[in-house]
Amino acid sequence: MNPLISRRMFLKSGIAAAAGAAATAVPGTQALAANDDRGYLATLIDIRKCIGCEACVEACREANAPKFPAPVKPFPKMYPSRVKVSDWSEKRDVSNRLTPYNWLFIQHATVKVNGEDTEITLPRRCMHCVNPPCVKLCPWGSAMQMENGLSRIDPDICLGGSKCKNVCPWDIPQRQTGVGLYLKLLPALAGNGVMYKCDRCYDRIARGERPACIDACPEDVQTIGPRQDIIARAHAVAKEIGGYVYGEIENGGTNTIYVSPVPFEDLNRAIAKGDGFPHLNPVQDAMADANNFAAAMVMAPVAGIAAAAVRFLKTRSKAEPPGSRREG
Amino acid sequence: MSGEKTSAAVRWRSVKVLYLLTLFFMALTGFGQMPIYNRYYMSDIPGLGWLADFYITRNIHYIGAVILLGLVFYVAFDFILSKRRQAQLSASGWVRAALLTAVIFSGALIVVKNLPYVHFSDGFVIALDLFHLAGVMAFLAANCVCLIAQKKWTAAA
Ligand code: HEM
Ligand code: SF4
Numbered sequence: 179m180n181p182l183i184s185r186r187m188f189l190k191s192g193i194a195a196a197a198g199a200a201a202t203a204v205p206g207t208q209a210l211a212a213n214d215d216r217g218y219l220a221t222l223i224d225i226r227k228c229i230g231c232e233a234c235v236e237a238c239r240e241a242n243a244p245k246f247p248a249p250v251k252p253f254p255k256m257y258p259s260r261v262k263v264s265d266w267s268e269k270r271d272v273s274n275r276l277t278p279y280n281w282l283f284i285q286h287a288t289v290k291v292n293g294e295d296t297e298i299t300l301p302r303r304c305m306h307c308v309n310p311p312c313v314k315l316c317p318w319g320s321a322m323q324m325e326n327g328l329s330r331i332d333p334d335i336c337l338g339g340s341k342c343k344n345v346c347p348w349d350i351p352q353r354q355t356g357v358g359l360y361l362k363l364l365p366a367l368a369g370n371g372v373m374y375k376c377d378r379c380y381d382r383i384a385r386g387e388r389p390a391c392i393d394a395c396p397e398d399v400q401t402i403g404p405r406q407d408i409i410a411r412a413h414a415v416a417k418e419i420g421g422y423v424y425g426e427i428e429n430g431g432t433n434t435i436y437v438s439p440v441p442f443e444d445l446n447r448a449i450a451k452g453d454g455f456p457h458l459n460p461v462q463d464a465m466a467d468a469n470n471f472a473a474a475m476v477m478a479p480v481a482g483i484a485a486a487a488v489r490f491l492k493t494r495s496k497a498e499p500p501g502s503r504r505e506g
Numbered sequence: 507m508s509g510e511k512t513s514a515a516v517r518w519r520s521v522k523v524l525y526l527l528t529l530f531f532m533a534l535t536g537f538g539q540m541p542i543y544n545r546y547y548m549s550d551i552p553g554l555g556w557l558a559d560f561y562i563t564r565n566i567h568y569i570g571a572v573i574l575l576g577l578v579f580y581v582a583f584d585f586i587l588s589k590r591r592q593a594q595l596s597a598s599g600w601v602r603a604a605l606l607t608a609v610i611f612s613g614a615l616i617v618v619k620n621l622p623y624v625h626f627s628d629g630f631v632i633a634l635d636l637f638h639l640a641g642v643m644a645f646l647a648a649n650c651v652c653l654i655a656q657k658k659w660t661a662a663a
């Protein structure tokens with residue numbers, strides 16, 4: 179058994195789990211683990227229960243249809259020629275991968291369970307990272323993280339540059355050309371539409387409802403709640419079934435915690451991968467370097483002032499004659 | 507005395523070179539935060555492929571910020587402590603100092619924003635990004651003008 183998981187299975191309380199994450203993760207995530215009680219909302223996805231009926235996929239498409247892109251055609255010509263149109267408006271029915279019109283899909287993996295080939299299905303969408311690079315690195319602030327830790331992209335501000343997808347460890351956001359703000363700016367030279375991904379049904383949550391995919395599931399695969407509780411639950415289930423956890427420490431921690439009866443390495447090997455098909459690899463914290471350099475930035479002024487003071491004291495003790503240096 | 511004079515001159519030259527190098531790389535990697543180097547073939551130039559890697563350019567921008575902050579505080583305090591009686595900021599020096607302060611202050615706020623569990627309002631984040639970008643452009647433009655017009659940071663007191 180994965181030593182990380184088996185050790186973690188003894189960790190019952192959220193605090194202990196957080197300490198475990200801190201001990202095993204790269205530097206920078208310690209801060210995350212230590213602060214792990216800000217009331218972020220997370221979901222537990224119990225893969226065992228999923229029957230692959232796609233009721234959740236249907237519910238997501240229905241609930242979010244009003245948010246889907248309505249592109250203007252013909253698309254404005256874009257320069258230079260390497261900039262490719264990304265048009266899903268004629269393929270809205272595609273539901274077996276992520277697209278601007280499909281924010282959730284069911285992944286299939288045939289793996290050996292107790293020596294027998296078994297088909298495993300699991301819902302995949304944005305992981306809602308605790309410190310989401312898609313949000314933090316968006317150069318315009320179009321992607322945002324809400325107080326409950328869930329992230330979304332504002333379709334009125336996004337220019338479709340696809341940086342969020344580029345920096346997302348799972349390449350989640352999907353582009354549709356021909357919509358959004360870029361049309362009103364310089365459509366030929368900058369921007370390429372709007373990026374779309376699961377917004378965790380923020381509007382339903384604001385109304386006190388649960389996300390559509392969670393409500394629609396006949397098997398109660400997903401449970402939503404405070405991150406601490408969800409993690410504790412995930413470990414309880416993992417312990418009970420001798421299973422595995424994904425999403426707790428990936429990318430420094432996410433708000434989507436999968437529990438599986440088979441190792442995620444095995445699932446990862448068995449799923450289709452590529453654009454629109456997120457992997458199940460281990461993921462290091464993409465923001466860890468930024469956190470560490472930020473700490474260095476606090477020290478830099480202190481070092482600068484100290485160096486100036488040392489020089490001042492040295493020259494003063496030598497009683498430098500006035501006017502000996504003139505620099506501009 | 508002349509030995510001390512040269513060592514001061516050498517120190518000052520190295521501060522200047524480091525400052526200019528840091529500014530160059532910060533501007534290069536700062537603009538790299540926007541998805542433009544790949545679109546406009548810059549990263550296709552052999553040896554410049556890293557310009558399209560947002561994590562590399564972000565790390566260089568952050569390291570540049572560490573160096574720049576150290577330098578700026580060193581020069582500012584050195585000036586206040588040791589040189590105030592010999593020279594003062596010129597008019598163009600004041601303008602550039604103010605713009606650089608704006609760039610650094612907004613940059614620092616963006617760094618804070620990027621820490622885990624930090625939430626600024628959406629409007630504030632957008633304003634911050636635009637302010638940083640506008641500040642950078644104004645600062646670079648002011649430096650170009652000063653270079654052409656041969657304006658110095660300081661004038662004799
Ligand atoms: C201590 C000083 C600085 C800090 C801490 C800093 C920090 C940052 C950060 C964190 C970003 C990324 C924005 C984001 O993705 O959220 C950024 C963007 C940028 N920086 Fe800086 N920066 C500093 C100084 C400079 C300087 C000196 C220049 C140029 C001479 C510069 C040019 C840019 C540009 C062009 C951008 C992209 C535009 C934008 O997103 O606003 N920065 N900076
Ligand atoms: S999974 Fe990707 S798109 Fe979702 S929050 Fe994390 S970085 Fe952003």
Ligand code: SF4
Pocket residue numbers: 237238239241242281282303375376377378379389390391392
């Ligand atoms: S939370 Fe909402 S938007 Fe996200 S996958 Fe579920 S139904 Fe779709």
Ligand code: SF4
Pocket residue numbers: 227228229230231232233234235284299301394395396397398399400
């Ligand atoms: S609705 Fe539930 S059981 Fe059906 S595919 Fe989605 S998660 Fe699986």
